[in-house]
Amino acid sequence: xxxxxxxxxxxxxxxxxxxxxxxxxxxxxxxxxxxxxxxxxxxxxxxxxxxxxxxxxxxxxxxxxxxxxxxxxxxxxxxxxxxxxxxxxxxxxxxxxxxxxxxxxxxxxxxxxxxxxxxxxxxxxxxxxxxxxxxxxxxxxxxxxxxxxxxxxxxxxxxxxxxxxxxxxxxxxxxxxxxxxxxxxxxxxxxxxxxxxxxxxxxxxxxxxxxxxxxxxxxxxxxxxxxxxxxxxxxxxxxxxxxxxxxxxxxxxxxxxxxxxxxxxxx
Numbered sequence: 661x662x663x664x665x666x667x668x669x670x671x672x673x674x675x676x677x678x679x680x681x682x683x684x685x686x687x688x689x690x691x692x693x694x695x696x697x698x699x700x701x702x703x704x705x706x707x708x709x710x711x712x713x714x715x716x717x718x719x720x721x722x723x724x725x726x727x728x729x730x731x732x733x734x735x736x737x738x739x740x741x742x743x744x745x746x747x748x749x750x751x752x753x754x755x756x757x758x759x760x761x762x763x764x765x766x767x768x769x770x771x772x773x774x775x776x777x778x779x780x781x782x783x784x785x786x787x788x789x790x791x792x793x794x795x796x797x798x799x800x801x802x803x804x805x806x807x808x809x810x811x812x813x814x815x816x817x818x819x820x821x822x823x824x825x826x827x828x829x830x831x832x833x834x835x836x837x838x839x840x841x842x843x844x845x846x847x848x849x850x851x852x853x854x855x856x857x858x859x860x861x862x863x864x865x866x867x868x869x870x871x872x873x874x875x876x877x878x879x880x881x882x883x884x885x886x887x888x889x890x891x892x893x894x895x896x897x898x899x900x901x902x903x904x905x906x907x908x909x910x911x912x913x914x915x916x917x918x919x920x921x922x923x924x925x926x927x
Contacts, residue, residue: 665691665692665693665735665779666735667734667735667736667779667780667783667784668732668733668734668735668783668787669686669732669733669734669735670730670731670732670733670787670791671721671724671729671730671731671732671733672730673724673728673729673730674728675728676795676796677727677728677729677730677795678795678796678797678798678799678915679724679727679728679729679730679798679799679911680729680730680731680732680788680791680792680795680798680799680801681720681723681724681727681729681730681731681732681800681801681802681803682720682731682732682733682788682800682801682802682803682872682876683713683716683717683720683731683732683733683734683802683803683804684713684734684738684742684743684744684784684802684804684872685712685713685716685734685738685742685743685744685804685805686712686713686716686717686720686733686734686735687712687717687733687734687735687736687737688706688707688711688712688737689735689736689737689740690706690736690737690739690740691736691740691779691780693775693779694740694764694776695764698764699737699739699740699762699763699764699765700762700763700764701739701760701762701763705760706737708807709758709806709807709891710738710739710754710757710758710760711737711738711739712737712738713738713803713804713805713806713891714805714891714894714895715805715889715891715893715894715895715896715899715900716803716804716805716889716891716894717733718894718897718900718901719803719805719889719894719900719903719904719907720733720803721733722900722901722904722905723801723803723904723907723908725904726904726905726907726908727908727911727912729801730791730795732784732787732788732791734780734784736780736784738754739754739762739765740776740780741753741773741776741777741780741781742754743780743781743784743785743872744802744804744868744871744872745868745870745871746868746869746870746871746874746875747777747781748870749868749870752773753765753768753772753773753776755768758807758810758811759811759812785872785875785876788872788876789876792876792880792882797882797883798882799830799882799883799884799915800873800876800877800882800883800884800885801884801885801886801887801911802872802873802884802885802886802887803887803889804886804887804888804889805888805889805890805891805894806821806863806864806888806889806890806891807890807891808890808891808892816862816863816890817857817859818857818858818859818862818863818888818890819848819852819854819856819857819858819889819890819893820838820858820859820887820888820889820890821858821859821860821861821862821863821864821887821888822834822835822838822858822859822860822861822885822886822887822888823861823864823865823866823873823885823886823887823888824861824866824884824885824886825866825867825873825874825878826867826878827877827878827881827883827884829883829918829921829922830883830884830885830914830915830918831860831866831884831885832918833913833914833915833917833918833921834885834910834911834914835858835860836914837910837913837914838856838858838910839856839858841906841910843906844856844906844910847902847903848893851893851899852892852893859888862888863888864888866886873886883915883918885911885914887907889903
């Protein structure tokens with residue numbers, strides 16, 4: 661395995677902070693030790709949502725700057741191994757995704773999975789946990805993007821979805837901030853001519869045992885939220901910049917409100 665490959669990118673905050681951003685599906689990179697760096701898919705498939713979360717890395721980097729946050733971004737395709745799945749999840753290594761067969765994964769066995777886990781999955785999660793353990797009461801925000809329409813499915817109406825499990829301290833406040841934010845509604849209308857539609861546990865349910873939020877936040881009682889942004893809205897830098905600049909103050913206000921409620925309950 662070449663020493664030049666790094667399975668994650670870590671961004672250090674300039675000063676102490678509670679914010680820790682993660683981007684589980686930041687890249688469509690196939691490391692050279694995985695089938696010679698080629699999963700056997702055409703470039704058109706490697707550039708769509710099955711390989712990575714389009715635009716999510718750009719939003720994460722800009723949001724980290726706006727919040728003064730730490731951040732960890734993956735540097736391997738979710739088709740190599742999915743860091744947002746538990747270690748025993750059958751979709752940890754996908755062989756078919758949204759109509760596309762993944763040739764290099766069709767006959768991948770336990771040894772292949774173990775090698776990818778050791779080289780990619782484990783170091784990424786260790787980097788997240790190392791940063792979280794350095795922080796005082798970290799707040800974890802996971803940035804993802806989703807496709808407007810899966811093959812053979814109806815179009816999804818949401819421009820942004822907020823995912824959460826039982827701990828909705830931050831998510832509940834954040835959803836309220838989003839739904840009442842006029843600048844965000846104006847951004848959506850100018851970008852795609854649609855009214856703002858914010859999903860709660862959409863387009864996916866918010867709890868997946870063993871996923872990254874479960875592992876790094878829920879299991880430790882850490883406040884958290886997972887943000888899903890429709891990828892056509894952030895595929896270019898101007899969209900990434902606009903979303904990051906709008907989300908940062910809304911997250912700050914949501915955290916302040918959640919913390920105030922928590923303090924009142926303990927008084």
